[in-house]
Amino acid sequence: MEGVTLSEAEQRYYCDLFSYCDTESTKKVASNGRVLELFRAAQLPNDVVMQIMELCGATRLGYFGRSQFYIALKLVAVAQSGLPLRVESLNTVKDLPLPRFVVSKNEQESRHTALYSSDAENPASYSGVIPPPPPGRIQGKKGSVSHDAVQQRTSTDQQESTSPIVSPQQSPPTSPHTWRKHNRHPSGGNNERPLAGPGPFWAPFSEVQPGSSTSSDPIWSGHSPPPHQENWVSFADTPPTSALLAMHPASVQDQTTVRTVASATTANEIRRQSSSYDDPWKITDEQRQYYVNQFKTIQPDLNGFIPGSAAKEFFTKSKLPILELSHIWELSDFDKDGALTLDEFCAAFHLVVARKNGYDLPEKLPESLMPKLIDLEDSTVIPVVSEVGEQTGEVGYSGSPAEAPPSKSPSMPSLNQTWPELNQSSEDTAIVHPVPIRMTPSKIHMQEMELKRTGSDHANPTSPLLVKPSDLPEENKMGSSVKFTSGNTVTDGYSSSDSYTSDPEQIGNAVTRQRSHSGTSPDNTAPPPPPPRPHASHSRSSSLDMNRSFSVTPGQQQAGVVAYPPAVPPRPQPSQGAGPHVHRSVDADGLIAHTSTSPQQIPEQPNFADFSQFEAFAVSGVNKEEEDEIETHPEVLQVEKPSDSASSLRVAKADGRVEDKAPANVPSSAGKGTTPLAPPPKPIRRRLKSEDELRPEAEEHTQKTGVIAAVLASQPSIPRSVGKDKKAIQASIRRNKETNTVLARLNSELQQQLKDVLEERISLEVQLEQLRPFSHL
Amino acid sequence: PSQCDLLCSQNYPLYIRSVPTENELKFHYTVHTSLDVVDEKISAMGKALVDQRELYLGLLYPTEDYKVYGYVTNSKVKFVMVVDSSNTALRDNEIRSMFRKLHNSYTDIMCNPFYNPGDRIHSRAFDTMVNSMMMQVC
Numbered sequence: 001m002e003g004v005t006l007s008e009a010e011q012r013y014y015c016d017l018f019s020y021c022d023t024e025s026t027k028k029v030a031s032n033g034r035v036l037e038l039f040r041a042a043q044l045p046n047d048v049v050m051q052i053m054e055l056c057g058a059t060r061l062g063y064f065g066r067s068q069f070y071i072a073l074k075l076v077a078v079a080q081s082g083l084p085l086r087v088e089s090l091n092t093v094k095d096l097p098l099p100r101f102v103v104s105k106n107e108q109e110s111r112h113t114a115l116y117s118s119d120a121e122n123p124a125s126y127s128g129v130i131p132p133p134p135p136g137r138i139q140g141k142k143g144s145v146s147h148d149a150v151q152q153r154t155s156t157d158q159q160e161s162t163s164p165i166v167s168p169q170q171s172p173p174t175s176p177h178t179w180r181k182h183n184r185h186p187s188g189g190n191n192e193r194p195l196a197g198p199g200p201f202w203a204p205f206s207e208v209q210p211g212s213s214t215s216s217d218p219i220w221s222g223h224s225p226p227p228h229q230e231n232w233v234s235f236a237d238t239p240p241t242s243a244l245l246a247m248h249p250a251s252v253q254d255q256t257t258v259r260t261v262a263s264a265t266t267a268n269e270i271r272r273q274s275s276s277y278d279d280p281w282k283i284t285d286e287q288r289q290y291y292v293n294q295f296k297t298i299q300p301d302l303n304g305f306i307p308g309s310a311a312k313e314f315f316t317k318s319k320l321p322i323l324e325l326s327h328i329w330e331l332s333d334f335d336k337d338g339a340l341t342l343d344e345f346c347a348a349f350h351l352v353v354a355r356k357n358g359y360d361l362p363e364k365l366p367e368s369l370m371p372k373l374i375d376l377e378d379s380t381v382i383p384v385v386s387e388v389g390e391q392t393g394e395v396g397y398s399g400s401p402a403e404a405p406p407s408k409s410p411s412m413p414s415l416n417q418t419w420p421e422l423n424q425s426s427e428d429t430a431i432v433h434p435v436p437i438r439m440t441p442s443k444i445h446m447q448e449m450e451l452k453r454t455g456s457d458h459a460n461p462t463s464p465l466l467v468k469p470s471d472l473p474e475e476n477k478m479g480s481s482v483k484f485t486s487g488n489t490v491t492d493g494y495s496s497s498d499s500y501t502s503d504p505e506q507i508g509n510a511v512t513r514q515r516s517h518s519g520t521s522p523d524n525t526a527p528p529p530p531p532p533r534p535h536a537s538h539s540r541s542s543s544l545d546m547n548r549s550f551s552v553t554p555g556q557q558q559a560g561v562v563a564y565p566p567a568v569p570p571r572p573q574p575s576q577g578a579g580p581h582v583h584r585s586v587d588a589d590g591l592i593a594h595t596s597t598s599p600q601q602i603p604e605q606p607n608f609a610d611f612s613q614f615e616a617f618a619v620s621g622v623n624k625e626e627e628d629e630i631e632t633h634p635e636v637l638q639v640e641k642p643s644d645s646a647s648s649l650r651v652a653k654a655d656g657r658v659e660d661k662a663p664a665n666v667p668s669s670a671g672k673g674t675t676p677l678a679p680p681p682k683p684i685r686r687r688l689k690s691e692d693e694l695r696p697e698a699e700e701h702t703q704k705t706g707v708i709a710a711v712l713a714s715q716p717s718i719p720r721s722v723g724k725d726k727k728a729i730q731a732s733i734r735r736n737k738e739t740n741t742v743l744a745r746l747n748s749e750l751q752q753q754l755k756d757v758l759e760e761r762i763s764l765e766v767q768l769e770q771l772r773p774f775s776h777l
Numbered sequence: 778p779s780q781c782d783l784l785c786s787q788n789y790p791l792y793i794r795s796v797p798t799e800n801e802l803k804f805h806y807t808v809h810t811s812l813d814v815v816d817e818k819i820s821a822m823g824k825a826l827v828d829q830r831e832l833y834l835g836l837l838y839p840t841e842d843y844k845v846y847g848y849v850t851n852s853k854v855k856f857v858m859v860v861d862s863s864n865t866a867l868r869d870n871e872i873r874s875m876f877r878k879l880h881n882s883y884t885d886i887m888c889n890p891f892y893n894p895g896d897r898i899h900s901r902a903f904d905t906m907v908n909s910m911m912m913q914v915c
Binding site for chain 2: 308309311312315322323325326327329330331333336337338363750753754757760761764768
């Protein structure tokens, strides 16, 4: 085997470990038994262990010489860091953490590791804390500790410090050390601790820990500890919490201990093998078993509820501050009924355990903790909606019809608020839920839905939606109504959403959640980013372009052409089948961005959209129309907004509309964000775009540009020989112009009002100051 | 700028949230003075059955470029919302829906056994909901 370069700490550590394994004191060979135990304690899967052994040459030699042992340890560290096992990695990996072995095989080892750890362990402080040795141990329930050290501990009752299952990646080595240290402290102290009520309650915690460590070795071998939060037994980072845990053995010895210990033991074993490391909040089987047993102590019927008062007492024993318990309750009482079902109870208990271990409480209930709703296959609805960014729960719905129609609407990435768009992109997930994000008749519909689900979390109006996919045919209807295939839906969407953006957003959120979440890590604090839309570039660009075009300064004739790139140029865009979707996304954006957007724009746009669609379909390959559209839009846009960039883009655009659009999109997105007018116009543009897209691209594009230039010259009246389509376009153009002017006026008025308000504020402050001396009277 | 207040039956505040946070004193003052109007409306309602519609008190009074809306629950817990008058797009039914959401969230808080009625409300979920609502208004 090639040589291994070890750092100072590594050298010491490995040396100690070798000594530990060197049961025969040969100083040359580590006993295979011990080595195997050590490897199992590293909690690596068996095949990894085998690989390590091969790589280090032990299989060749048949024994672990010092060098082989060191190499093996280094490989263990490599494996624990998640790096592939390669011979080269031995020397190339820098800053490799020390390999961690879960169970402190012996005092010596733990001591050594403790030495290596940087944290200052304070034995004194821990003495009081005594790791809650599972009473079970004391009672010999935990039997199967194969490690000598552990067994010793078992015999001593509380000294068992279950070495917390430390996730290799993260927990600092200290945590195991702390535990070990604790273990050493005689738990005689534990016995002395009087735990009154909390005792039995806490026994589980302590038991769990020991349980985890005591579980048989084989279990550990394949198991890398769950990520930090999973180590609820591990008390990893927080000594203070360990103090809490120290509650105690005395109580532990009570009744519950026996039962819990047993369950914990088995649970630990199972847990080790089954915990999923991706999900820090996942409840392992053994934990679940433990929770279930605790539930039974309060409520024998597993299908029943634990009333709030009983639950309150129970969790108060955990000595967490009331505020935190209150938060935990909020997270776990999914249906907000003041009582806990078994699932809710398990979630709450799990959160309490995690919190006691020092893990911060999440803002929303992690998916793995969500109670399984009866009528959902996948359930998991996020109980708390935090505005826009809720993480999505698992999607319980196999197919969301609502999503299908909108499907491809690429949501503009820039618009985080466009949840509806997200929803529409059914592509990203197998979102079953039909929830129509766009609320067409939406508001009313949503309200109905909300009312339906009064039981569910109101903070999450969407949750009901998520919860009962099957129950909501209406949602399906909504979804279908939301479809953008017909331009009218846009209108509806607009109008309804206009007045009630919150609901759509929430629904969108819900849908988004569903979608994006399917089983991904629950730790998202922000909503998962919308799945990449197939036509993302395209649609986005179109919408962005539209924004930009709005922001184009009026009067840029050229710019007009250019300014309107978003709408028109996209024609060539390949993915444009999603034109309507694009519109929708645009609409959504518009809606979301401006809850208070002038409603008057809405009616105009949909009409426009309708026409656009109509035109698109009715007239195929009419370059002129495209040009017209392009022209009209630029006109409208130009009047209102300046966009030099747009113009430049337009000019630059040759065939690669998409590319052109891309840059245009960027600025337009920026423009979009800033200009209130942007959103309304967007949908319109989109429609044009979609139409454009539908049409053949390249030639038209070039033709268009040429024509556009010409047309721009004659903007005010766009003479069209084409007939009613043109007229419709013109009409819509006019409407847009009007809208633009109205909005501009509104803008100026608002500015004026703002100034007035500020002045008033100043004057009132002055008055306040004057009155202040009198306030004491 | 707007503020959302939640006051208990004894008229002391359980929850106050202002967006933005300057001028909070003015908001507090406004809310306090609006309590009189609320009481007046409550007493005027009499013992009639109290359904949702009656819970919403509507615009209490518009002054100083602020509009004050009130809502009272059956247990005499009052919700007062102060919004800027310049926020013309805010419609009455939107205010109603906001109050409804507030009421629902308040109910959820009440369901929490760890919450003692009369305590200040520290619920994160409630905060989140109120924040999102206020964002809409402002």
